[in-house]
Amino acid sequence: MVMTLDDAKRSAIAVQLADVKALQKLAIALEQKLLTAANDENIRERLGEFIKTDQKNMEVLENVIISYGIKAEPKASLVKLADETQKMMDSSELTLHEKFSQLELLKHKQFMAGYLVHKAGQVVGADIENAVAPLNTVNFENRAHQEQLKAILEVLGVRELTGQEPDQGLFARLMDTAAAATGVIGSLITQGKGSASFSVNDIVRADHRKIETLFKEIEETDSPQKRQEFFGQLYKDLSAHAEAEEQTWYPVLRSYDDTVSSVEQAYEEQAEAKVLLAELRTLSPSSPAFMTRIQQLKTAIEEHVRHEENELLVKLSSSLDMAQQEQLGKEFQMTKSRLQDTMARN
Ligand SMILES: [Fe+2]
Ligand SMILES: [Fe+2]
Numbered sequence: 001m002v003m004t005l006d007d008a009k010r011s012a013i014a015v016q017l018a019d020v021k022a023l024q025k026l027a028i029a030l031e032q033k034l035l036t037a038a039n040d041e042n043i044r045e046r047l048g049e050f051i052k053t054d055q056k057n058m059e060v061l062e063n064v065i066i067s068y069g070i071k072a073e074p075k076a077s078l079v080k081l082a083d084e085t086q087k088m089m090d091s092s093e094l095t096l097h098e099k100f101s102q103l104e105l106l107k108h109k110q111f112m113a114g115y116l117v118h119k120a121g122q123v124v125g126a127d128i129e130n131a132v133a134p135l136n137t138v139n140f141e142n143r144a145h146q147e148q149l150k151a152i153l154e155v156l157g158v159r160e161l162t163g164q165e166p167d168q169g170l171f172a173r174l175m176d177t178a179a180a181a182t183g184v185i186g187s188l189i190t191q192g193k194g195s196a197s198f199s200v201n202d203i204v205r206a207d208h209r210k211i212e213t214l215f216k217e218i219e220e221t222d223s224p225q226k227r228q229e230f231f232g233q234l235y236k237d238l239s240a241h242a243e244a245e246e247q248t249w250y251p252v253l254r255s256y257d258d259t260v261s262s263v264e265q266a267y268e269e270q271a272e273a274k275v276l277l278a279e280l281r282t283l284s285p286s287s288p289a290f291m292t293r294i295q296q297l298k299t300a301i302e303e304h305v306r307h308e309e310n311e312l313l314v315k316l317s318s319s320l321d322m323a324q325q326e327q328l329g330k331e332f333q334m335t336k337s338r339l340q341d342t343m344a345r346n
Helices: 010-039 041-068 076-090 096-124 126-132 135-164 172-184 200-220 224-247 251-256 260-282 288-319 324-345
Strands: none
Touching: 010 041, 010 076, 010 096, 010 126, 010 135, 010 224, 041 126, 041 135, 041 200, 041 324, 076 096, 096 126, 126 200, 135 200, 172 224, 200 224, 200 288, 200 324, 224 251, 224 260, 224 324, 251 260, 251 288, 251 324, 260 288, 288 324
């Protein structure tokens, strides 16, 4: 009997992540509409910043979903809500204040949806925390946008109600909230980084940390059901990761004389791991044989990871410039994503 790799809780979190992404996409669409509708320079400038950050965060989200390793469609109710909101934004029934209010609500909804992924992930497994860590930045940046939107709403609301400017001008309010937001997100990773690109080195190493966490989770639980759940994720992660390495950055190292034999050895190490993985799938997670094989696989993978990190990835970083390393990182992620889709269909 071959064990199933899917787990209901993990699939439910995948839907939640898909919702976060759909909300992010909707936020960008609303911001673009508002940019056309607003004629206050301060507001337009702020919206331009929102759009830039949100587009970068869209990439962050796509990467988070690939690291998470399970994809899903957003809930039907959310797709419907997105349609309705877009229509409402196009209608002349809403004032500008009310339209901005829709965006503020959306930012709140998105922050909560992202936060929920974290909280649910904490209950289901530490490996999920590894995968969704960059979501923190997205969440806090949405929170910061929400604060700035409150300032915009205050000014637009007072203008619409009274025809006058509020006590404290928009510019001063925006400066206050922007400063507060920087305080909150100051230490977070993508601050000041205009793009969401990461080098192949960063991404491969992050995958390795997630894989190590999964081994630890399998070892630390006594429940066969939990073991099966963690193994299911490990199987999917390792398979996609190794295959994507063989399709993207291993061939680069094959072209250098001083790494060609070392990379051949890495191919062999992966082939051996593949055999162990396939065997594990046929064993019962409650059997002693399962844990023996897990130990073997763990030792083999630890060795292999050291080989990659201390030698192969070092060579890759010293041979390619940053732009090439980021490009290769992108190709690695995209290949992994395609492989995940194929595995999900089979
Ligand atoms: Fe690797
Ligand atoms: Fe590898």
